[in-house]
Structures are given as C-alpha cells and as structure tokens.
Amino acid sequence: MIALLLRDLKLSVRAGGGALIGVLFFTTVVAVIPFGVGPDLNLLSRIGPAIVWIGALLSALLGLDRMFQTDREDGSLDLILMQEHPLALTVLVKCLAHWLGNGLPLVIASPLLGLFMNMDEVAIGATMLTLLVGTPALTFIGAVGAAVAVALPRGGLLVSILVLPLAIPVLIFGVSASYAAVQDPAPFMPPFLILVAITMFFAVLGPLGAALALRNAGD
Amino acid sequence: MIALLLRDLKLSVRAGGGALIGVLFFTTVVAVIPFGVGPDLNLLSRIGPAIVWIGALLSALLGLDRMFQTDREDGSLDLILMQEHPLALTVLVKCLAHWLGNGLPLVIASPLLGLFMNMDEVAIGATMLTLLVGTPALTFIGAVGAAVAVALPRGGLLVSILVLPLAIPVLIFGVSASYAAVQDPAPFMPPFLILVAITMFFAVLGPLGAALALRNAGD
Amino acid sequence: MTHTFYIAMSYGIAALISLCLITWVWLDGRARAKELAELEASGIRRRSAPKPEGKEA
Amino acid sequence: MTKLTDLANPTRFLGLASRLLPWMAGITAILFAIGLYLSFAGEGDYQQGMTVRIMYVHVPAAWLSMMCYSVMAASAIGTLVWRHPLADVSHKAAAPLGAAFTLIALATGSLWGKPMWGTWWVWDARLTSVFVLFLMYLGLIALNRAMDDPGKAARVSAVLILVGFVNIPIIKFSVDWWNTLHQPASVIRMGGSTIDSTFLWPLLIMAFAFTMLFFTLHIAAMRNEIWRRRVSAQRRMAARMAGQTSEKGA
Amino acid sequence: MRLTVEALSARRGEDLIFKDVSFTLSAGESLILTGRNGSGKSTLLRAVAGLLRPESGRVTWESDGAEPGTRASEACHYLGHRNAMKAELSVRENLEFWQNFVGDFAGGRGMTVTGAADAVGLSGITHLPFGYLSAGQQRRMAFAKLLVAWRPVWILDEPTAALDVSAESVFTALIKDHLGHDGIVLAATHQPLGLENAQELKMTGFAGVMESMW
Amino acid sequence: MRLTVEALSARRGEDLIFKDVSFTLSAGESLILTGRNGSGKSTLLRAVAGLLRPESGRVTWESDGAEPGTRASEACHYLGHRNAMKAELSVRENLEFWQNFVGDFAGGRGMTVTGAADAVGLSGITHLPFGYLSAGQQRRMAFAKLLVAWRPVWILDEPTAALDVSAESVFTALIKDHLGHDGIVLAATHQPLGLENAQELKMTGFAGVMESMW
Numbered sequence A, B: 001m002i003a004l005l006l007r008d009l010k011l012s013v014r015a016g017g018g019a020l021i022g023v024l025f026f027t028t029v030v031a032v033i034p035f036g037v038g039p040d041l042n043l044l045s046r047i048g049p050a051i052v053w054i055g056a057l058l059s060a061l062l063g064l065d066r067m068f069q070t071d072r073e074d075g076s077l078d079l080i081l082m083q084e085h086p087l088a089l090t091v092l093v094k095c096l097a098h099w100l101g102n103g104l105p106l107v108i109a110s111p112l113l114g115l116f117m118n119m120d121e122v123a124i125g126a127t128m129l130t131l132l133v134g135t136p137a138l139t140f141i142g143a144v145g146a147a148v149a150v151a152l153p154r155g156g157l158l159v160s161i162l163v164l165p166l167a168i169p170v171l172i173f174g175v176s177a178s179y180a181a182v183q184d185p186a187p188f189m190p191p192f193l194i195l196v197a198i199t200m201f202f203a204v205l206g207p208l209g210a211a212l213a214l215r216n217a218g219d
Numbered sequence C: 001m002t003h004t005f006y007i008a009m010s011y012g013i014a015a016l017i018s019l020c021l022i023t024w025v026w027l028d029g030r031a032r033a034k035e036l037a038e039l040e041a042s043g044i045r046r047r048s049a050p051k052p053e054g055k056e057a
Numbered sequence D: 001m002t003k004l005t006d007l008a009n010p011t012r013f014l015g016l017a018s019r020l021l022p023w024m025a026g027i028t029a030i031l032f033a034i035g036l037y038l039s040f041a042g043e044g045d046y047q048q049g050m051t052v053r054i055m056y057v058h059v060p061a062a063w064l065s066m067m068c069y070s071v072m073a074a075s076a077i078g079t080l081v082w083r084h085p086l087a088d089v090s091h092k093a094a095a096p097l098g099a100a101f102t103l104i105a106l107a108t109g110s111l112w113g114k115p116m117w118g119t120w121w122v123w124d125a126r127l128t129s130v131f132v133l134f135l136m137y138l139g140l141i142a143l144n145r146a147m148d149d150p151g152k153a154a155r156v157s158a159v160l161i162l163v164g165f166v167n168i169p170i171i172k173f174s175v176d177w178w179n180t181l182h183q184p185a186s187v188i189r190m191g192g193s194t195i196d197s198t199f200l201w202p203l204l205i206m207a208f209a210f211t212m213l214f215f216t217l218h219i220a221a222m223r224n225e226i227w228r229r230r231v232s233a234q235r236r237m238a239a240r241m242a243g244q245t246s247e248k249g250a
Numbered sequence E, F: 001m002r003l004t005v006e007a008l009s010a011r012r013g014e015d016l017i018f019k020d021v022s023f024t025l026s027a028g029e030s031l032i033l034t035g036r037n038g039s040g041k042s043t044l045l046r047a048v049a050g051l052l053r054p055e056s057g058r059v060t061w062e063s064d065g066a067e068p069g070t071r072a073s074e075a076c077h078y079l080g081h082r083n084a085m086k087a088e089l090s091v092r093e094n095l096e097f098w099q100n101f102v103g104d105f106a107g108g109r110g111m112t113v114t115g116a117a118d119a120v121g122l123s124g125i126t127h128l129p130f131g132y133l134s135a136g137q138q139r140r141m142a143f144a145k146l147l148v149a150w151r152p153v154w155i156l157d158e159p160t161a162a163l164d165v166s167a168e169s170v171f172t173a174l175i176k177d178h179l180g181h182d183g184i185v186l187a188a189t190h191q192p193l194g195l196e197n198a199q200e201l202k203m204t205g206f207a208g209v210m211e212s213m214w
C-alpha cells in the first residue's frame, strides 16, 4: 500500500503534474483574473476567496479523470484488482496520493495567491483552512467519476455530468465558509462543519463507490 | 483533411466528452461567482463579461494539453507526420476540430451564463462575439503547448503553464472589447480589432510553432 | 518606513540573488572540473582528445 | 583571426572561455565598484527622493531580463536552423540567469513601488508581463530538467523560446500601449534620452556592469554545461566498455 | 494445491465466447491454450484471473495452507497483452513497486529485482525509464515481474510475443523452473513453448448467442 | 523507383545505436532486419520513415513520376509496434479515416475497406469498435491499413507479432503480392517471414557514445 502511495506520488511529480506544476498553473490562473476584472483592489479582495476556490477546483480536476485510466491502459489496473488488499482501501490510497501530489500543494500555495488577490489575513486563513478541508472531497468525488469512466468504453461524458454536480456543494460551502469568516453577520462554523461533513462522507462513499465501479468494470 | 476533422470531432464527442464537460465546468465557474460577490446585481453585471471570459479560458484549457498525446500513444501521430500534407495545415485542422468540439459550445452557452450574471443584451452580444473571435486564439496557443508536451516523456501540464502566459493578451482584449460595448466613452472597435488581429496572428504562429515542435520531438 | 529601508532592501536583495547565482555557477564549475579530473585520473579520456604525450589521437 | 565556426567548436570554446573569463570577471568587478560609488555619491531626485537609487539596480536588471531572453531566442534559432550543439548549451545555460535577473527586477520594482505608488504589486500590463517572463524562465528550466535527451530538450525548448518571444515586445511597449502606473521609457527611446545626466551616468555604468556580469556568468555556465556533457558521455562510454568486457569474459 | 475451473462460460458483448470449460491443474501441471486469433484465449485467461465476470461457472483455489475464503485470483500472476509497467518510471522502480505491492504468496519467495532482471537477461538496463526500452526488452521486463513476487499460478497471455529467439528459450527455461517448483502455468500462445507434458486446450471462438436467456 | 539509405546513424539518448548503415532497394526488393531485442531494428525503421531525426546520413526516394522534392517518408507506409487505430472508433471508421487521410500515392490504387478487411481474413467484424478486437485481430486490422491506400514502400516492424499461424501465411502472401507489384518492403522481424530473395541485415546494437562531440 505504501508502495502504491509512493509510486503514484512519484508519477504525479514526474509526469509533469504534481506539486510545482499544479501550483504554477494555479498561480497563472489567479494571475489572469485581475486582467479580466480590472485592477480594482477592493473588488479583487471581495471576489478573492471565490477565485482561489475556483482555481483550486480547476487544478484539482485537471488530470483527475485519468486517475485510473492510465493504469488501465498499461494493464496495471488488472494486477491491482487481483490482489488481496480490499479494493476500497487501494482506491483510498490512490486518492490520498493524488491529493498529496495535487491538492496539498495548492493549499500551501493559497496564501500567496490570497496576497495577489489583495485579501486580508483572516480571509486568507479561512480560505486556506477550507481548502485544506474541502479539496480532499473533490478528489474522492473525482475518484468515483474516474472509476466509472474506466468501466465505460465511451464514458467520459457521463462522468463529468456525474461528478461536477457533486462537486458543486463542496465549492459552495467552501466559498461560503471563507466569506463567513470575513463578513460579520454570517457565522463561520456552520458552513465549515458542513464542509467537514461532506468531506468525511465522501471519504467513505467515494472509495466504496469507486471500488464497486472498478469491480464491475472488468472486461 | 476533412477526414481528420471528422475523426477528431467524433472522438471528442465519443470519448473525452469535450463539449459537455467544458460547458458544465464553465457553468459551474459562473455559478459560483455570485457567492463571492453576494447578491449585488449591479456589481454582478459589471464583472459579468470578465467572469464569462475567464470561465471560457479555463474551460478551453481543459483537455487541450492532450490534443496530440492520444495520437502519439496509439501511434497515429507517426502516420500523420509522414504524410505529404504540410504539417502546419494538419495542425490547423486539428485545432479547428478541437475548437468546434470544445470552443464553440462555450460560445453558444455564453448567452445563458450572461443571463445568470445579470448582463444586459448588448453586453451579452458583445461577450459572445468576442468569445467567438477570441477562443480560437486560445486553441492555437494551446496547440503549441500540446505539441511540446508530446516530446516530453513525462509530458503534461508543464506545458500549459508555458503557454498560458501567451493567452493573457487574448483575455485582456476580449474583456476590454466586451466592456467597451457597454461603457460609453470607450470605443468597441479598437480592442475588438486587436483581438481579431491576435487570433489571426496565432492562427499562423500556433500551427507553425506546433508543427516545428512536432517535427523536432520525433523519437 | 524610511526610504533608506527600501533602498537597503533593494540593494540587499539584488546583491543576495547575484551572489547566489555567482556561487552556484562557480561551485557547479568546480564540481564538474573535479569530475573531469577524476575521470582523467581513472584513465578514461575522450577519443578525440590529445594523448598525454601531446600526440594527436 | 578566429572564425565563427572555430568558436562554435566546444573544445575551442573552452579554450577561449578559460582565457576570457578572468578578464571579464575583473572588468565586471571594476565596473560595479565605479557604478556603486557613483550611485551613492549622487544626490536624490527632487520628486522621488532618495529612492531613485533603486533605479540603478532595478532598470539594469529589467533590461537584462529582456536581453537574456533575446540571447536565448538567438541561440534557439541556432539550435533549430544550424543545429549547433553550442547553441543548445547557450540557451540552456542562460535560463537560470534570466530567471535570476527577472527576480531582481521584480523584487526591486516592488520595493520601489511601495514608497512610490503605495502598493507592492498591481496587476498592470508591465508588471504582469514581467511576471509572465519569470514564469516562462521557470518553465524552461523545468522543461530542460524534465527531459533526459539533451538534444531533444534543446530543440523543444528552442521552439518554446521562440514562441514565447512575443512577450518581449509586450514588456517593452506595454507602458505605451496601456496606460499604467509604470514609468514610460526614458533612456532608450526614439528621439533621445530624456533623463537628467546626473542620473544617466550612474545608470549607464551600472547597466554596463550588469551586462558584463551576465556575459561572464553565461560563458562560465556554458563551460560548466559542456563539462557536464563531457563527463556524462565519458561515463557512459566507460560503463559500456566495462559491460562489453564482462560480457566477453562470461 | 489445485486450481479448479468448473463449467466456465464467458461473454463478450452479446456473444458467448466459450461455454462450459472445465479443467483442474495441480502442482507442477500446465495447460496451453491455442486457437485462432479471436478464439477467446485471452477471454478465458481473464475470466480465470477474475478480471472478467464469467457468465456462469466458477474458479476455485485450494491449497493446504490457504484460508478457505481465498479468491483464486490472489494466487495468480497475470501477464496480459499489456505490460503493466509505467513508461515514466525506471525499470527498477517498476519492479520494486510490484514486488512490494503484490508481495509473496504463502509458501514461496520471490527473487530480488536485480536477480529477476538478470534472469531475463537484461541486468544492465534497470536504470532506464521503462518507456525507453525496445518492445522485446519491455516484454522481458514485464516477465521479470512474475519473478520478484511469488505466486503459485502463472497466467500468461502470449508471453513470448516480440521476443528474439534466445529470449524465448530463456522464458521456456524459467517456466519449466516454475513448474519444477510445484508451480502451475496456464498460457495462451501461438508459438510452441516447448513444455513437455503440457495439457492443451484448443479454443474455437463463438459458442453461441445467449438466446436461451430471453 | 529506388529507396536509398546513405550512411545513416541514429542516436537514442546519448548512445549511438547504429552507424553508417547504407543500402538501396529497387522495385520488388525487400530487406529483412534481424537482431536481438534492443539491437536497434525499430530505431532504424523509424529513421528511414523519417520519424526519428538521424544523427547523420540521409534517406532518399527516386522514381520516374515523383517530383524531385518528395520526402522519402511520403512514399512509405509504416506499421510500427503500435497499431495507430482508435479504440473508440469502429474498425470501418478507422480504416476509412486512414484511406482518406493517407490517400493513394502516384502510381497505384488502394483496396476498398471491405476488400482490405477481407484480405486479412476478418470481413465480418468491421462494425465492432477497434478496442473490442483481440490482440491478433487488432494487428490484422492495422495491417489492412496498408492495403486501403497505396504506397510503394512498406516499413513493417514485427508485422506478425500476436498473429496465429494461418494469419502469418496470409500476411506473407500479401507481402509477396506487394513485392510482385513492384513494391518495396523493409521489415524487422524475429520470425522468418518466408520471403525468397530477401536481403538480410543483422543489427548489433550500440555503436558508440557521442563523446567526441564534446
């Protein structure tokens, strides 16, 4: 299992994905925003958390759909399925590796981007915290989609329809918790706890669902 | 050439689900912004064109990096490279197919998203027009990146970062033309014409650069 | 903050980055030269390089 | 008289480099000594106060960041058209230098921006295009590391360098095309320099010093890269020879 | 130690590819599948390996030491048409990963990575990324995977494809060695593997449409 | 009609794989490359097909009808280790695409898609997605690609890998037929193709390190 974690991490670092690249991409995306919106610092800091979250969603989505596809194409998936390890655990480990390689660096880079977006300290902290809690959920949801995609010879389309709607609640609670931290009347805790709950829910459901899809995908 | 166009279109509909995933992502991005900005309709309509453009840019980038990768993995790229058709023309056709599969749906979906953002008719029309003219440039720029990615044994995202900077001018002029259409003093035509010029510039430079990279990537 | 602070910071950062760069290039060069010398010592040399006696290979 | 083709021979290049490098390093040091003295001896600008001194590092570093890219673009043409190995080495060696100079320009620019504009960073065209340049340098460094066939890496990065070259005119003319906070060109412009000569001299000398620093480091880095390749080729050769003898023995 | 296949049938799309295939293999026995292209050899192997849900029938594994609930697939190594190695990682990294992930099955010990590479005749190039190897070198390294972790049953789908003549005989020797150590081998092949005492099963393809179901 | 290869050398990484290979093939002639795994057969074929930039030397194509500037690669069909077909598209769609995209070379006519599928012995399954075919069926369909558009030179990299015995003889017949119609064949293989009068070139691998350059 640790071997799998390490292998997937290595692949995500080598295959041009991973830490530096994801973060650079994220940075570039955020850097593009002020061009669209104009150099209005006030406005920037207001939409900041939303933009940082969208950037994170995008970076998390990049490559997620191919989480099992590459393993299937080269035949590794067959061998992985044959082992005695519970499949859901294997999926969990793969998700973990994906998150460590792609999600965590984004969380770590988010303060810098918050600065670019002229956000204040509280907003930056809140965004970082919600990202830390919320991005794993995106990975778990994506894993189900990726597993289904493997099962369907022409499945790509269906997957996005399946996955994005599930990701929207994460995005919404993540963003609203970040805002609640800075805007006075709204309390931070309720949306944040919901976000935690969503992540925990998908941490269970995601690997189980993905494992089920993979077992039934066999050809 | 038409055969190539048709094949790529078929593949984008059948396999990756280019069209729908892009549009769905686009919708998600646009749907999240109001959370950040709050229910301030005025402000929404003010940043509307910018947000729609940013959403389009991000959606256009999804999957663009694998434009040549799949062809390389199954060996098709070898045969494509050997033909007597000028390679730049082949790349142009592939770009066209990619744009028809991924860019055009975004353009078509944009009025709907404009409505979400509370934009008025002129703004919606202008945004749609600028998207129609500007998104091909994104594809052409991305093609260079995709061609370079093919050469990388461990290719991928690295490349989008290398080319994303080039997309910034497209975004700037697209957005400023959209704004110029609604804000009085600024004239619409100059930025719009620059956008046209940029697209035409990259319509030449992109395929040529990509062809050069493909020829030199050979292994 | 005083202007002196910004000036000092600017010159400081510029000096720091330049020095890092110079040291990196220098250390890299030394390491490569050492490797070459080691190879030379172990008797491996370029086919097209002149022989130690000075005769052309 | 040495011809260009002689220069382009790695061995000859190494010989030339070892003769030139001490001189160039010396000239660089002298120029920096004069430049630094002049920049602190002169008085401040009536408008910008003492902070004008930041200009003496900011502007040369900014120029260098663009010049380095131009050198890389020229080498890239060398790689693609003449396929010369020294051109490969040249643009590979220049990328980290470019990144460093761009970083200096960015850092000193922000440090100047805080007292002058009241903010460290704004997303205007000049600043963003320089930031983009920095990202491109980083990307090219990463690209060179990601590939282990140096020849292919060189050709591929050459293509990207050439495509990315469009950014250079954008940086240069961004202040004219978009109205921004940043200073428009005043030293290098059509119709002569508009800058006061008390500032011009230190600036020019510092610029010259930075340029010499760049060329010194570039030649040294190229020499290192050639050595690196030589070492790796000889190691491979040795490994193969050892393998062959053991195969025969078995 | 016994691998039992009972009345196995499998489907592709809506066609039955084979019907009621049964056999039993005990320690040291081997079965060679032959048949034309598309006759269902790979399909049968995948069904036995538990990668394809069979239409009917079952595959069981019995052995003295094994817990009763062991799925047959856990006792098997599967070498399919695809190599299951990552082009981006070096050969050594690939082999080490499979060694750790797959682990040894009760009752045996795998070789070291270096030993396995040596056994397939390619000890010198374990540092190269797998993707750089030639087609035959890749196939050999994929075979080395079987050696680094021990499994009693080897399921091999055209193991000798793309190999040169000397490598073919190396492979045959390795397979014989496995059989000699009480292994079981189930292989599909077009070229004779040169195993003595191997049972042979000729696949014929298309065994009918699942009409009765409707 | 003549394919000339002069003093070709090619590199992989920093190793020279072969050096100064020269040969000429005229209408009706064939050359078989043999050698161990990793000896550089595929590398040579890719260099001739113009897919790999050679370190030195050149490949030229002359023919009565051809314009002087024709790249040699335009006169060639290349069948590599990979099949160049899309798993998502049906066999027919795949073949039709290559037929239209590649087009016929001056001086010959390709078969129809149905005819080509028939020639490789698989006329019944052109409606299936390519990904559903068995390994051997995929290889056969990849070969059918050579038949739908005419090219004087065929560059074949282990064309018979994964094929059953009957298909091998079908392929040999097709290759002989191509040679009989003034074609040129350049093939790498481990199994004898059964061509008479074929020249043979034995590759040996590793021809040196490019150290002198530095």
Ligand code: HEM
Residues within 6 Å of the ligand: D055, D058, D059, D062, D063, D105, D106, D107, D108, D109, D110, D112, D113, D114, D116, D117, D126, D127, D130, D131, D171, D172, D182, D183, D184, D185, D186, D187, D188
């Ligand atoms: C991070 C922020 C900054 C960046 C990235 C930046 C970048 C550049 C670049 C690329 C140039 C060379 C332009 C050319 O040759 O045309 C330049 C020149 C210059 N910059 Fe900046 N700059 C920044 C901040 C500032 C600030 C805050 C000031 C002063 C208020 C300033 C003053 C100047 C001046 C006076 C020149 C010389 C223009 C000329 O004479 O051509 N810069 N800067």
Ligand SMILES: Nc1ncnc2c1ncn2[C@@H]1O[C@H](COP(=O)(O)OP(=O)(O)OP(=O)(O)O)[C@@H](O)[C@H]1O
Residues within 6 Å of the ligand: E012, E013, E014, E015, E017, E035, E036, E037, E038, E039, E040, E041, E042, E043, E044, E203, E205, F125, F128, F132, F133, F134, F135, F136, F137, F162, F164
């Ligand atoms: N969805 C489907 N519908 C109908 N037939 C299918 C479908 N998927 C696969 N097939 C057929 O099932 C058979 C599977 O063959 P399999 O891969 O088991 O053959 P094989 O004996 O391994 O052949 P080879 O020697 O070529 O490897 C093929 O004839 C293939 O065309």
Ligand SMILES: Nc1ncnc2c1ncn2[C@@H]1O[C@H](COP(=O)(O)OP(=O)(O)OP(=O)(O)O)[C@@H](O)[C@H]1O
Residues within 6 Å of the ligand: D149, E125, E128, E132, E133, E134, E135, E136, E137, E162, E164, F012, F013, F014, F015, F017, F035, F036, F037, F038, F039, F040, F041, F042, F043, F044, F203, F205
């Ligand atoms: N970057 C690299 N560095 C060193 N060696 C390499 C590199 N890339 C490929 N090689 C080697 O170059 C050779 C290429 O062999 P090639 O694919 O041409 O062999 P082949 O004769 O077709 O073999 P096969 O019969 O297995 O198909 C292999 O030995 C491979 O290990």
Ligand SMILES: [Mg+2]
Residues within 6 Å of the ligand: E041, E042, E043, E081, E157, F134, F135, F136
């Ligand atoms: Mg098979």
Ligand SMILES: [Mg+2]
Residues within 6 Å of the ligand: E134, E135, E136, F041, F042, F043, F081, F157
């Ligand atoms: Mg080969």
